[in-house]
Amino acid sequence: MAFVCVQAANHEMKVEVSAKNGVTIAGGHGxxxxxxxxxxxxxxxxxDDQTVVIADYWNHRIIQWKNGHTTNGQVVAGGNGQGNGLNQLKWPTDVLIDKEMNSFIICHSGNRRVVRWSRCSGTTQGEILLDNTDCWGLAMDEQRYLYVSDIGKNEVRRCQLGEKNGTLVAGGNGKGDELSQLNGPRYLFVDRQQNVYVSDRNNQRVTKWNKGAKEGIVVAGGQRGMFRFPKK
Incomplete structure (x- = not known):
């Protein structure tokens, strides 16, 4: 089963792999x-329970839809107008759930930081995990290392929670289309071997960076006309 973000129509869809049509599970009301x-x-x-959590960019909030509840979502972070207060978000681009800490980790692109909000009811503000980063995408591996794509530095870094700098795992060699470079890296996926897959947006390709590699491998796109600004 796949979950698809449809930006132009402002909704999320759930699609069975063999299905021809999807089912709207969030939004869809303009x-x-x-x-x-x-x-x-x-x-x-x-x-795991098919709760869908969405970075709602222009609403400056994170909103979740419980499985089977397709009418209204629940704002779980932000929603207090755009700003740099700890109770606010500005242009969030990605979100994940850290189950061990029962929290949301959010890419807070408008204020160049990564923040954490507790999932406990009554939470009114978050805390800063990383700052001074042009973050866009997030991922977490089974060892709870956090991966962050930086569209300003054209790189991906891995860090332990609480660590500020982390380890370079993809790109970091300036903007470009060489296999050692990225150009506007957006979203990420990390497999069990800690190999990192990057949607390399402005190079119109997806690259795989094996753990410890200095260059990526093009696994999709990379030829003119194949992809148009891949995201997630």
């Missing part, structure tokens, strides 16, 4: 700020 609407949804995360 763009807007009500809890049954989205306004340019970007990253999404699907929990």
């Amino acid at each position: 763009e807007g700020g009500a809890t049954n609407q989205l306004d340019y949804p970007y990253g999404l995360f699907v929990d």
